[in-house]
Amino acid sequence: MVDPLPLVRDVLDKQIYDVNDAKVGKVDGIVLLPRKGRPPRVLAIESDIPCALGRVWRPLRRCAERLQEWIAPEIAGPTTIGFEHVVKSGIDVQVGIDAKRTNAFVWDAWLGHIVALIPGGKGRGEKGE
Amino acid sequence: MILQLALGIVTAIGGFIDVGAIATTALAGALFGYQLVWAVLVGTLCVILLTEMCGRLAAVSHHTLADAVRERLGIRYFAVPLFLEVVVDTMVLAAEIGGVAIALHLATGIDYRVFVIPAALALWSVLWFGNFSVVENGVAFLGLVAVSFVFGMWEMRPEWGDVARAAIPSLPSRDAAQYWFLAISIVGSVLQPFLLNFYASGAVEEKWKIKDLWMNRTVAVFGMSFGSLIAVGILVLAAVVIGPRGMHVDSFEQAVFTLVAPFGEWGLSLFVASLAVACFGAGADLSLNLAYLVSQGFGWNWSENLKPHEDARFALVYSFAILLAAAVVMFADPLKLTMVTMALNGAVAPFIVFPLLIVMNDKAYLRDQTNGLLTNVLTSVVILIAFVIAIVAIPLEVLGG
Numbered sequence: 001m002v003d004p005l006p007l008v009r010d011v012l013d014k015q016i017y018d019v020n021d022a023k024v025g026k027v028d029g030i031v032l033l034p035r036k037g038r039p040p041r042v043l044a045i046e047s048d049i050p051c052a053l054g055r056v057w058r059p060l061r062r063c064a065e066r067l068q069e070w071i072a073p074e075i076a077g078p079t080t081i082g083f084e085h086v087v088k089s090g091i092d093v094q095v096g097i098d099a100k101r102t103n104a105f106v107w108d109a110w111l112g113h114i115v116a117l118i119p120g121g122k123g124r125g126e127k128g129e
Numbered sequence: 130m131i132l133q134l135a136l137g138i139v140t141a142i143g144g145f146i147d148v149g150a151i152a153t154t155a156l157a158g159a160l161f162g163y164q165l166v167w168a169v170l171v172g173t174l175c176v177i178l179l180t181e182m183c184g185r186l187a188a189v190s191h192h193t194l195a196d197a198v199r200e201r202l203g204i205r206y207f208a209v210p211l212f213l214e215v216v217v218d219t220m221v222l223a224a225e226i227g228g229v230a231i232a233l234h235l236a237t238g239i240d241y242r243v244f245v246i247p248a249a250l251a252l253w254s255v256l257w258f259g260n261f262s263v264v265e266n267g268v269a270f271l272g273l274v275a276v277s278f279v280f281g282m283w284e285m286r287p288e289w290g291d292v293a294r295a296a297i298p299s300l301p302s303r304d305a306a307q308y309w310f311l312a313i314s315i316v317g318s319v320l321q322p323f324l325l326n327f328y329a330s331g332a333v334e335e336k337w338k339i340k341d342l343w344m345n346r347t348v349a350v351f352g353m354s355f356g357s358l359i360a361v362g363i364l365v366l367a368a369v370v371i372g373p374r375g376m377h378v379d380s381f382e383q384a385v386f387t388l389v390a391p392f393g394e395w396g397l398s399l400f401v402a403s404l405a406v407a408c409f410g411a412g413a414d415l416s417l418n419l420a421y422l423v424s425q426g427f428g429w430n431w432s433e434n435l436k437p438h439e440d441a442r443f444a445l446v447y448s449f450a451i452l453l454a455a456a457v458v459m460f461a462d463p464l465k466l467t468m469v470t471m472a473l474n475g476a477v478a479p480f481i482v483f484p485l486l487i488v489m490n491d492k493a494y495l496r497d498q499t500n501g502l503l504t505n506v507l508t509s510v511v512i513l514i515a516f517v518i519a520i521v522a523i524p525l526e527v528l529g530g
Contacts, residue, residue: 012203013199013200013203013204013207014200015196015200015428016428022430023428023429023430023431024428025427025428025429026199026200026204026426026427026428028204047428049427052204052427055203055204055205056204056205056208090493091190091192091200091493091494105430107441107442108429108430108440108441108442111441111442111445112438112439112441113438114441115437115438115441115444115445116438118257118437120257120258120437121257121436121437121438121444122436122437122438126260126434127258127259127260127433127434127435127436
């Protein structure tokens with residue numbers, strides 16, 4: 001018998017860390033697969049600002065999605081990680097994959113290109129040296 | 130170890146004194162003499178208690194207050210303090226940038242609006258090019274110039290017995306609405322909600338561990354107490370110097386006399402330096418806290434020690450916050466903005482302190498370092514005070530602000 005996992009208490013809203021201990025995002029949503037006559041199956045966890053805002057007030061989800069599509073339609077969309085990759089949960093959620101292989105960092109990378117054009121935005125050595 | 134401790138205490142003093150503390154205590158001293166010393170002490174006791182808890186949370190769990198509130202209470206609750214703090218912190222940031230600009234106006238006589246954009250640009254540059262140590266320790270050390278208020282108080286030889294008696298709360302004999310408005314503004318200027326998450330974020334940035342808990346306690350108690358002493362110094366100086374002359378502190382020009390009386394021609398320079406550095410330091414802390422709050426709330430990569438392109442969203446949040454705050458202060462009187470925002474600080478506090486109490490009793494975060502009974506009782510009293518302030522802040526703002 002496998003121990004039950006309280007999804008809302010130990011997974012939802014928790015910080016996700018990947019195998020390299022990089023911050024992937026918060027668990028903004030949990031994707032369930034409804035099954036006839038059986039309990040739903042947990043498919044994936046989602047990190048997505050529109051999803052998080054939609055949980056606060058439903059219309060905010062559409063507003064945030066439109067804003068993302070207007071800014072950069074090519075990268076707009078949630079980061080979805082299959083639930084089979086969740087290794088540990090508690091006050092944080094640890095996943096057993098390298099988040100660089102997902103779209104978790106696309107916004108940081110996209111904005112990072114713009115930031116790098118500003119003096120001091122990029123460069124060698126430690127910051128503040 | 131002693132150096133590290135001294136650095137922590139100096140930093141805490143720097144975080145304590147800002148445009149709000151200077152404006153509210155100077156106004157209170159000018160209008161009500163020593164009578165509102167108790168409000169500084171109440172705010173100080175509250176902030177010592179709360180910052181110690183935030184530091185303990187960070188040292189034990191490596192989570193900040195924003196992290197823990199989102200994770201423990203969910204996005205629906207977290208959205209409320211996030212929204213309130215973003216609005217209030219941006220307004221306070223505007224007041225701090227205004228404070229730097231006013232200081233430069235006092236030094237040169239040129240309209241303060243001329244200095245708003247350069248001050249905002251200087252603030253942004255420190256955050257963009259500097260790291261956490263530069264922001265915290267560099268600015269905090271310069272902020273020690275504010276100790277001149279304590280020396281000034283000593284020099285003016287106030288009635289120490291009367292000052293000590295004012296540590297006990299008393300009812301006003303006149304202008305009750307203004308008295309209570311100033312009382313909550315002083316508590317709000319000391320118990321600034323941004324300090325809590327900023328303190329915890331700083332502890333995570335500096336990689337505090339359980340072995341650093343003693344330092345956390347010492348910094349919270351002594352740093353905040355020394356900061357409080359400076360605030361009392363400003364209040365007492367205003368009571369001794371400004372009140373008896375029948376002057377009102379309706380602009381920072383009048384507040385200058387607090388240091389001109391004890392130090393003569395050096396007084397203006399000391400006041401300008403104290404105001405400029407205190408506001409600049411608090412502005413840096415506020416900008417960073419806005420970025421910490423949003424980044425931690427959404428789980429983004431964050432650290433002031435990373436180059437901006439490595440945590441672009443974090444860097445852009447503080448950049449936009451500074452831009453927006455500079456735009457606000459171009460159209461609002463900095464002193465009025467300060468008084469309004471200090472009362473609002475008090476109004477926001479319960480939404481942040483209440484979840485802190487829940488988190489500090491959660492063994493998943495604090496393990497064997499959860500709150501004891503006494504700390505829980507004291508925190509409940511702080512929450513009660515914060516709720517009362519939240520209810521009366523807006524009516525008092527209208528009647529006595």
